[in-house]
Amino acid sequence: RKWYDEHREAILRGWSAGDGDDGDNNVQILFDVIPYMHPGCYSGYGDDEEGFYTIYSMVFSEIYHEEQEGWLSEGNIEEMPLG
Secondary structure (H helix, E strand, O other): OHHHHHOHHHHHOOOOHHHOEOOOOEOOOOOOOHHHOOHHHOOOOOOOOOOHHHHHHHHHHHHHHHHHHHHHHOOOOOOOOOO
């Protein structure tokens, strides 16, 4: 949340993670969550391929793995299972 608060203006100006630069700082985004910040990214609340739970399970899993990879590459933690 802190990162989004700090980059609010850049996001509102239309910056996206693919740009690689928020206008003020050179920021590399590994997983773009912007497409998942509105209800149009899922269809219904079922467990089907386009359902809420399937979509957000994928989103949170991807965020977890990207965070874990970053921490591991810095030597901060040992690999831990998502669960």
